[in-house]
Every structure is written in C-alpha cells, then in structure tokens.
Amino acid sequence: MKNMQIFEPAMCCSTGLCGVGVDTELLRISTVLSSMEKNDVKVVRYNLSNSPQEFILNNTVNTFIKANGVDGLPITVLDGEIVITGRYPTNAEFVKLLNIPRSYIGERPLVTKATITKKGKGCCSGGDCSDGSCC
Numbered sequence: 001m002k003n004m005q006i007f008e009p010a011m012c013c014s015t016g017l018c019g020v021g022v023d024t025e026l027l028r029i030s031t032v033l034s035s036m037e038k039n040d041v042k043v044v045r046y047n048l049s050n051s052p053q054e055f056i057l058n059n060t061v062n063t064f065i066k067a068n069g070v071d072g073l074p075i076t077v078l079d080g081e082i083v084i085t086g087r088y089p090t091n092a093e094f095v096k097l098l099n100i101p102r103s104y105i106g107e108r109p110l111v112t113k114a115t116i117t118k119k120g121k122g123c124c125s126g127g128d129c130s131d132g133s134c135c
Helices: 026-040 054-057 059-068 091-098
Strands: 004-008 044-045 075-078 081-085
Touching: 026 044, 026 091, 044 091, 059 075, 059 081
Parallel strands: 004 044
Antiparallel strands: 004 075, 075 081
16 A cells, blocks of 8 residues: 655644634545545645654655745655645545545545436336436
C-alpha cells in the first residue's frame, strides 16, 4: 500500500473544522480521509501547529519549506516524494495516486439511463427503451 502524508499550515485544531466559519475544502478533505480510513486506506495529516516536529523530521518537506516558505502548504507527500503543493489533492487525484476505487473516497458511481433496469419483465414488457420513450 502506498504511503501518503499531508503537511498542512498552522490551524486551530487537527482538522481545521473549528470555529463558526467552516472551510468547505477542509470539510471535503476530512470527509474523504474518513471514508478512505473506513476502507483501510490511511492518509496521515500533520498540522504545523500540532505536529511541528514532523515538518522538521521529514527532510523532503523541511527542504521544501526552507526554499519556499510555508506559503506552499499544504504539501502532499506520496512514498516520500512531494506530489502536490499549495493545495489539497482532488478526489480524482486521491483515486489515481493511491490506486483505489472511487467508492473508497465516498463517491458513488454515476447512474445513467443505461444502468437502470426495471423489475419484472423489463421496460415495456421486454421492448427497447433506449430512447427513453417508454421508461
């Protein structure tokens, strides 16, 4: 399994989901990471306020911050290599980078007319409903 870590800027709490104004991006990340964890995929988050030692101990992240400052946070590290800076991974990037199904991040597959079937004998009692005329 791949090892992903996210190094975040200083926040008031470990998730940043505190106070009256909730950042929708932090809410998305927390939700996605929670969904992945339920599927035994662990992504570790390090907040500069709560885990400053992790920023020092990780040479790759430490070197990046020395060169670019904290404005490049958040930093996503995959198997020891920085893969994304300045933003969180998108849902599609989580799927691709970790090689996991979309369902692991809490997304449901798209339902199209072609995937919907009726119970019983089918559409129009066995007729063709591909044009939607009898469904």
